[in-house]
Structure formats: C-alpha cells, structure tokens
Amino acid sequence: MSATEKAEAKPPMRDALVAAAFQLFLERGYEQTTVDDIVALAGVGRRSFFRYFPSKEDVVFPDHERCLADMTAFLAASEADAEPVRRVCDGARLVLRMYAENPSFSVQRYRLTKKVPGLRAYELSVVWRYERALAEYLRGRFTGGSDGSLRADVIASAVVAAHNNALRSWLRSDGEGDATATVDHALGYVQAAFGAAPAPPADEHPEDVVVVVSRRGAPLWRVVQEIETTLGRS
Amino acid sequence: MSATEKAEAKPPMRDALVAAAFQLFLERGYEQTTVDDIVALAGVGRRSFFRYFPSKEDVVFPDHERCLADMTAFLAASEADAEPVRRVCDGARLVLRMYAENPSFSVQRYRLTKKVPGLRAYELSVVWRYERALAEYLRGRFTGGSDGSLRADVIASAVVAAHNNALRSWLRSDGEGDATATVDHALGYVQAAFGAAPAPPADEHPEDVVVVVSRRGAPLWRVVQEIETTLGRS
DNA sequence: CTTTCTCCCGGCACTCCGTGCCAGGTACTC
DNA sequence: GAGTACCTGGCACGGAGTGCCGGGAGAAAG
Numbered sequence: 001m002s003a004t005e006k007a008e009a010k011p012p013m014r015d016a017l018v019a020a021a022f023q024l025f026l027e028r029g030y031e032q033t034t035v036d037d038i039v040a041l042a043g044v045g046r047r048s049f050f051r052y053f054p055s056k057e058d059v060v061f062p063d064h065e066r067c068l069a070d071m072t073a074f075l076a077a078s079e080a081d082a083e084p085v086r087r088v089c090d091g092a093r094l095v096l097r098m099y100a101e102n103p104s105f106s107v108q109r110y111r112l113t114k115k116v117p118g119l120r121a122y123e124l125s126v127v128w129r130y131e132r133a134l135a136e137y138l139r140g141r142f143t144g145g146s147d148g149s150l151r152a153d154v155i156a157s158a159v160v161a162a163h164n165n166a167l168r169s170w171l172r173s174d175g176e177g178d179a180t181a182t183v184d185h186a187l188g189y190v191q192a193a194f195g196a197a198p199a200p201p202a203d204e205h206p207e208d209v210v211v212v213v214s215r216r217g218a219p220l221w222r223v224v225q226e227i228e229t230t231l232g233r234s
Numbered sequence: 235m236s237a238t239e240k241a242e243a244k245p246p247m248r249d250a251l252v253a254a255a256f257q258l259f260l261e262r263g264y265e266q267t268t269v270d271d272i273v274a275l276a277g278v279g280r281r282s283f284f285r286y287f288p289s290k291e292d293v294v295f296p297d298h299e300r301c302l303a304d305m306t307a308f309l310a311a312s313e314a315d316a317e318p319v320r321r322v323c324d325g326a327r328l329v330l331r332m333y334a335e336n337p338s339f340s341v342q343r344y345r346l347t348k349k350v351p352g353l354r355a356y357e358l359s360v361v362w363r364y365e366r367a368l369a370e371y372l373r374g375r376f377t378g379g380s381d382g383s384l385r386a387d388v389i390a391s392a393v394v395a396a397h398n399n400a401l402r403s404w405l406r407s408d409g410e411g412d413a414t415a416t417v418d419h420a421l422g423y424v425q426a427a428f429g430a431a432p433a434p435p436a437d438e439h440p441e442d443v444v445v446v447v448s449r450r451g452a453p454l455w456r457v458v459q460e461i462e463t464t465l466g467r468s
Numbered sequence: 469c470t471t472t473c474t475c476c477c478g479g480c481a482c483t484c485c486g487t488g489c490c491a492g493g494t495a496c497t498c
Numbered sequence: 499g500a501g502t503a504c505c506t507g508g509c510a511c512g513g514a515g516t517g518c519c520g521g522g523a524g525a526a527a528g
Binding site: 247278279280281282285 | 476477478479480
C-alpha cells in the first residue's frame with residue numbers, strides 16, 4: 001500500500017506521463033526536456049513511455065487519436081445526407097468540443113506548439129489526418145458532379161482552416177470567450193462560400209426570410225459581409 | 235586533377251549529395267538509407283551533409299527554400315492590387331512552375347513522399363510555410379473588411395488545396411499532361427467561389443450590394459439559401 | 469617565394485530518440 | 499499450488515543531429 005506515496009495510482013500511468021511531461025515542458029521547455037526526465041518524474045521506466053506514446057511529440061496530443069476515430073465514425077454513420085458540407089462542418093465541431101472540454105490544457109498546449117517548431121510540424125500532420133477524413137467523406141459524396149475530387153479537397157481544406165482560425169483565436173484569449181459561437185461564425189462563412197444551403201429540418205416557411213440583392217455580378221463574399229452586418233453579427 | 239575521377243566537380247557537392255541520396259532512396263528506400271550511406275556514395279564527409287541540409291528530410295526538397303523566397307518576394311512586390319485573390323493564385327503558380335521544371339525529379343519525389351510517412355509530414359510543414367506566406371499577404375489586404383483574418387486563412391488554404399490537388403493529379407500521370415492547364419482550372423474554381431469576379435479593376439461602390447432582410451431572428455443558413463437562390467447559384 | 473589569414477572540409481565524440489530483446493513480477497485461471 | 503498471460507523495467511543497439519577541433523587549400527600581404 002505504500003507503493004504510491006506521491007505518484008498517482010488510479011490514472012493508469014498514461015495520464016501520469018502526460019502530467020509529468022507537461023509540468024516539465026512548461027517549466028523548462030520542450031526541447032530542454034528529455035524523455036528520461038519525464039519518466040524519472042513519473043517514476044516509471046523509460047521503456048514504458050514508448051509503450052504508451054510512439055514518440056516524444058505524441059505526449060503533447062494525447063487525445064487526438066481518439067478524436068480522429070470519433071470523427072471518422074461520425075462521418076461514416078451519416079445516411080445519404082443531402083448536405084455534406086454541413087456534415088463536415090459538424091465533424092469539425094467535434095474537434096472543437098475536444099479542445100473546449102479542457103480549456104486550460106488546450107491553452108497550455110497552444111503555447112507550446114506556437115513556440116516549438118517540431119511540435120508545430122507534428123500538429124500539422126495531426127490536422128492533415130482530420131482534413132483527409134473530411135475530404136475522403138466529401139469525395140464519396142461528390143461522385144456525381146464534375147471535379148468531385150477537387151471540390152472535396154478544397155472544401156475540406158477551407159473547413160479546417162476556418163475551424164483552426166476560430167480555434168486559435170479562442171486559444172489566444174486564454175479560453176475565455178465562447179468557442180462555439182466563434183467556430184460557428186467561421187464555419188458559416190465557409191458554408192456560405194460553398195453553397196451549403198442546409199436542408200431545413202422541418203416545416204419552416206420560406207417567407208421567414210426576404211432578401212433582395214442588386215448587382216448580380218458582385219462577389220459572394222461581399223454579399224455575405226453585408227448579410228452579417230445587417231444581422232448584427234461579427 | 236585526379237581527385238574527381240567519378241564524383242562531379244562543378245556541381246559544388248550539394249547537387250552531388252542530392253543525386254547520391256535519390257539514387258539510394260529509389261533503389262533501397264528512404265528509411266533503409268542512412269546518412270552515412272549517402273556521404274559514402276558521394277565521397278564526402280558525414281559532417282558536410284549536415285552543413286548543406288539541416289536534416290535528412292531536407293535533401294528531398296532541395297529547392298523549396300528558394301521557391302518560398304521567390305513567392306514571398308513576388309507577393310511583396312505587388313503594388314496595391316485590387317485583386318488579391320488573383321495575386322495569391324499567381325503566387326501558387328510559381329510553385330507549380332518549380333515542379334514543372336524537373337518533371338522526372340518531381341515524379342520521383344512524389345513517389346517517395348507518398349510512401350514514407352516521415353516525408354509526408356515534412357512536406358506538410360513545407361506546404362504550411364507557403365500557405366502562411368499567402369495568408370499573411372491576404373491578411374494585409376483584408377484589413378478593411380470584417381473577418382479579414384478568417385478570410386485570409388480560408389482563401390489561402392483553399393488556394394493551396396486546389397493547387398495541390400491539380401499538382402498531385404499531374405504527378406500521378408508521371409508528368410505527362412499539361413500541368414499549367416490543370417492548375418489553372420483548379421484555381422479558377424477557387425477564384426469563382428471567393429468572388430474574384432473577372433475584374434472590376436477599380437472604383438467599386440459599396441452600393442454594389444444591397445441586401446434587405448426581414449425577420450432578423452431567422453437562422454443564418456436560411457438567409458444564405460435565399461441569397462443563393464436569388465443569385466442563381468447551386 | 470614565403471608567410472599568414474581565412475574558409476571549407478573531415479573526423480571524433482557526445483546526446484538523445486526510438487526499438488528489439490529479455491527477465492521478473494503480478495493477477496487471473498484451472 | 500501450478501500454469502499462463504500480460505504488464506513493466508532494464509539493457510543494448512542503431513541512427514540522427516551537434517559541437518569542437520585539426521588540417522589543407524587558396525588568396526592576400528610581405
């Protein structure tokens with residue numbers, strides 16, 4: 001019973017490694033911390049670290065693997081939906097939810113990845129896998145039209161960029177503002193640009209909205225900007 | 235004079251290292267080739283390899299550093315242009331030009347990066363720097379409107395995605411088709427989506443867009459749907 | 469021609485990441 | 499109580515990347 005005088009017992013060692021790693025990363029820096037330092041603080045063997053994390057960078061993103069699986073399952077579980085763009089936007093919201101569940105942890109990690117080039121590169125590969133999942137889903141939905149592959153890649157990329165823009169904006173504010181609203185606004189911009197008229201779920205009257213637009217050649221973003229100003233957003 | 239019996243003399247050793255590296259990568263695989271193997275084949279010291287290339291991955295992308303500098307200079311040299319989206323598309327075309335200058339080399343590199351996860355990750359960081367350069371330029375041009383940062387990120391991401399989609403399509407065909415036409419088509423899609431209207435070059439009046447919305451409580455997607463119907467899209 | 473200064477190259481030693489292998493320990497089963 | 503399967507730690511190894519230093523070639527100065 002005296003085995004765990006300071007180390008945590010219940011969090012099965014994986015969490016202990018993450019905690020020890022972040023403690024050292026924050027007080028000493030990522031590159032100045034070796035794996036031996038982490039396992040020494042956690043009180044475990046060096047070999048066990050690489051059992052739970054394939055590399056030193058993985059300890060910084062402990063939950064992305066599960067989130068990616070969730071997103072893949074979420075996209076796969078969609079029946080023939082008429083609005084794939086909305087679907088991928090909802091998939092991106094899953095990622096935001098993961099970040100929002102632990103604001104302080106997410107902010108700490110953001111500070112780290114912003115300063116360490118190696119972590120930025122690793123984060124890119126993580127984001128790339130999300131983007132690929134979205135693009136693969138869209139590719140399956142765009143088989144009908146022409147340029148399906150191109151549209152899938154561009155829209156997936158835009159969705160990820162909008163999500164990340166809003167996410168980073170929220171992270172820069174130390175997780176104080178409303179993350180969901182920020183991301184909704186950013187994704188709304190993408191949906192507007194790529195024509196995601198979301199299927200009205202039920203009996204809404206088209207008369208709810210009356211829109212008059214002059215100068216049909218005006219760029220779409222100009223229209224969206226005007227809309228948002230009119231609706232009092234931004 | 236007998237010092238260089240097989241090694242190239244004029245290509246100052248940097249090119250010799252690239253040639254030796256690719257020869258081994260193609261016949262033995264990237265991960266199965268050590269830096270010692272490369273320098274042994276090139277007939278130089280191991281220390282010299284890391285003088286010319288910061289890491290083993292860098293030898294696979296020997297010209298991207300220069301291309302990134304070219305793109306940055308190209309964007310910086312643009313006077314107050316009324317069409318920033320077109321400008322970043324032209325910037326992306328610089329990258330394509332670099333690939334098209336050495337089709338066989340580009341195809342070989344594509345095969346490598348497609349199979350080796352480590353090289354894919356490194357390529358992502360390279361692409362990310364291009365994307366950041368485009369986004370930074372757009373951010374400077376979008377200071378006027380609202381959501382300038384969001385628009386800059388989304389458009390830069392979409393441009394890069396479209397460019398890469400067309401580029402990879404061309405690389406998959408072993409560099410046979412017309413790369414320029416493919417990329418032009420892909421970038422045209424992005425320009426159309428983000429309102430690069432062929433070019434009203436100068437004096438645009440804010441009155442170009444007039445929007446009237448009733449029922450301010452209506453959901454945004456409803457407004458967007460109505461807009462698109464009015465504009466005759468989708 | 470000699471000397472000196474400078475720059476580039478090669479070699480050595482070191483740290484750290486990541487992996488394969490094996491021994492010991494614990495818990496669960498029969 | 500014996501057997502078994504899994505988890506853990508220790509050891510050793512290969513490869514990447516870095517700091518340091520000695521040496522040689524070439525240019526500049528005498």
